[in-house]
Amino acid sequence: MTELIALLMFPTMAIALALGFPVALSLMGTAVIFGYIRFGSAAGYQLMNKFDEIATNYILAAVPLFIFMGVMIEKSGIAVRLFDAIHLWTRRIPGGMAIGTIVMCMIFAAASGVVGATESVVGLLAIPPMLKYAYDKGLISGTICAGGSLGTIIPPSVIAVILGPVAQVSVGAIFIAMIIPGFLLAVLYMAYIFVRCTVDPKAGPRLPPLPDEPGFALKAWRTAVAIIPTGIVIFLVLGSIMLGWAAPTEAAALGAFGAIVLAGFYGGLSTQSLIDALYRTAMVSAMILLILLGGTMFAGVFAASGGLSGTRELIELLGFGPWGTLALVLAIAFLLGFMIDPVSIILILIPLAAPILKSFGFDLLWFCIVFMIVLQTSFITPPFAPAIFYLRGISPPEITLRHMYRGVVPFIVIELALAGLVIAYPELATWLPSVLMSK
Numbered sequence: 001m002t003e004l005i006a007l008l009m010f011p012t013m014a015i016a017l018a019l020g021f022p023v024a025l026s027l028m029g030t031a032v033i034f035g036y037i038r039f040g041s042a043a044g045y046q047l048m049n050k051f052d053e054i055a056t057n058y059i060l061a062a063v064p065l066f067i068f069m070g071v072m073i074e075k076s077g078i079a080v081r082l083f084d085a086i087h088l089w090t091r092r093i094p095g096g097m098a099i100g101t102i103v104m105c106m107i108f109a110a111a112s113g114v115v116g117a118t119e120s121v122v123g124l125l126a127i128p129p130m131l132k133y134a135y136d137k138g139l140i141s142g143t144i145c146a147g148g149s150l151g152t153i154i155p156p157s158v159i160a161v162i163l164g165p166v167a168q169v170s171v172g173a174i175f176i177a178m179i180i181p182g183f184l185l186a187v188l189y190m191a192y193i194f195v196r197c198t199v200d201p202k203a204g205p206r207l208p209p210l211p212d213e214p215g216f217a218l219k220a221w222r223t224a225v226a227i228i229p230t231g232i233v234i235f236l237v238l239g240s241i242m243l244g245w246a247a248p249t250e251a252a253a254l255g256a257f258g259a260i261v262l263a264g265f266y267g268g269l270s271t272q273s274l275i276d277a278l279y280r281t282a283m284v285s286a287m288i289l290l291i292l293l294g295g296t297m298f299a300g301v302f303a304a305s306g307g308l309s310g311t312r313e314l315i316e317l318l319g320f321g322p323w324g325t326l327a328l329v330l331a332i333a334f335l336l337g338f339m340i341d342p343v344s345i346i347l348i349l350i351p352l353a354a355p356i357l358k359s360f361g362f363d364l365l366w367f368c369i370v371f372m373i374v375l376q377t378s379f380i381t382p383p384f385a386p387a388i389f390y391l392r393g394i395s396p397p398e399i400t401l402r403h404m405y406r407g408v409v410p411f412i413v414i415e416l417a418l419a420g421l422v423i424a425y426p427e428l429a430t431w432l433p434s435v436l437m438s439k
Contacts, residue, residue: 006305009034009298013348023344024287027294035301046304050296054289058249059171062161064285065252069233071277072259073111074121076268078230082107083125085226088219095197095204097135098143099190101126105147106186107227109154110234111259119148119387123394136203137399139193142407144395145380145387146189146415152342152376154182156237156255159372161248162292163346166299167354169364171248172241176433177369179238181422185373188414196410229265233258242436288343295347303351322360326367329353330374330419337378345375369429370422377415380408 009030016026035043054060082104090100101122108118123144130140152159155175164171197204214222237255240246246254263269320328329349336345350371358364380387382405391404422428 006034006038006302009302009305013298024290024294027291027298027344027347031294031297031301034305035297038301038305043301046300047297050300051293054293054296057165058247059161059165060289060292062171062249062252063158063288064281065249065256066156066158066161067284067288068277068281069111069237069252069255069259071280072256072263072273073108073230073233075273075277076259076263077266078111078226078262078268079104079108079121079125081226081266082230083122085223088214088222091207092209093194094201094206095139095193096207097126097130097133098139098193098197098204101130101143102147102150102186102189102193105150106154106183107230107234109151110156110238111230118151119144119390120394122148123391127395127399131396131398133205133207134202135205136200136407137403138407139196139203140407141388141391141395141399141404142409142411143189143193145385145391145404145408146411147186148390149376149379149387150182150186152379153178153185153369153372155179156248156252157372158288159342159346159375160368161252162288162343163350163368163372164248166295166346166350167364167368169368170437173365173433173437174368175238175241175248176436177365177429178372180428180432181369181373181418184421184428185415185418188418189411192410192414229262233262291343292347295344295351299347299351322357322362325360326357326362329357330370333371333374334378334381337375337381342375342379363426363430365433366422366426366429370419373415373419373422377412377419380415381412382408 012033013026013030016029017023021029031047032043035047039046083100086100086103086107087097090096090103093099104126105118105122108122126144127140130143131137151157155178157175157178160174160178161171163169164174193204233255236258237251240251240254241248260269260274263273333345333349336349354364354367357367379385382388385408388401388404388408391399392401395404
């Protein structure tokens with residue numbers, strides 16, 4: 001009977017979301033109602049413990065720090081310099097502007113960890129010149145949506161900072177495990193663009209030489225000025241974690257400090273920009289952490305009410321088995337990605353799925369990487385793709401919704417192929433952490 005009560009929490013929460021209640025309040029309200037039904041007045045004490053659990057979680061201090069880092073880098077003006085420097089090298093190859101945009105998205109994602117910021121900033125810079133040189137509008141749309149979403153699977157990702165504690169997996173290990181799949185995904189994007197534009201030059205034509213084409217030395221200097229300072233900030237975060245010098249939260253603090261220095265170096269630091277960055281950081285962090293609190297409360301009541309054992313019994317009764325259960329979890333994550341944000345999906349699904357998958361013998365670090373690839377795929381998949389909504393907000397009228405839907409399809413296929421590769425070859429996710437974290 002108690003297991004049935006726990007399983008009713010999900011349809012109750014779904015009804016609250018359908019009625020238009022915010023995700024955080026839907027999670028909290030469901031937890032309070034079912035907690036009182038199951039435990040009476042004792043539920044109040046249990047739920048207050050969840051407040052304390054979130055407030056004292058050291059790892060979660062990295063969330064506002066990474067968000068602040070991303071906002072300061074966005075305001076530093078680094079994106080314009082990166083765009084110009086990268087396209088000095090790529091403009092003369094087939095699809096060079098789109099390939100350069102993917103490279104820029106990789107660097108910006110590694111320096112910010114915030115998906116929406118990457119797509120918005122890069123899109124505003126890259127769309128006008130690609131339209132000017134008659135790039136295929138579908139290719140433009142797919143490149144911006146897919147490249148902008150790389151922040152999900154390229155460290156340091158805010159999504160990974162949330163996923164780690166919920167799945168009870170080291171955030172540092174997740175960051176390291178993301179490196180090979182994230183880099184491989186970007187390379188597959190660029191390979192597709194190059195092959196397509198070689199076969200169909202009209203899709204992404206080579207650009208003519210600049211009237212004042214700089215020599216190799218000047219190109220190298222401009223590239224160094226744009227990339228090296230940003231590379232230092234990336235090293236402060238990822239390098240300090242990979243070398244064992246700092247925990248993820250400490251690395252996030254180093255990154256936030258480095259972003260301030262970077263903004264000053266490029267002339268983007270002022271009292272007003274700092275105030276704006278702090279305000280935006282507070283707003284986004286409060287939203288994420290409130291959802292996280294609601295998810296923790298929901299998961300706590302669900303587990304204490306016997307929901308995990310009830311779900312396991314239901315799965316065994318249906319006869320899904322280990323791989324069927326994994327496929328079910330990933331399919332649910334993919335479908336939920338059409339409707340709600342990744343943080344909410346993690347908090348709703350992972351507390352339920354992770355213990356069950358672990359009991360089947362799956363490596364949870366590997367699962368986290370596959371899970372994030374699936375989340376990224378749902379992020380760009382029509383009809384409800386959040387990445388397309390971001391793109392619609394920054395694209396000119398001549399790029400239509402039809403162009404966007406058509407343009408993302410090849411990139412969705414690439415992401416699904418990557419998910420299949422990581423499932424078939426777990427070493428793509430587990431090898432690097434095993435080497436670096438065993439020292």
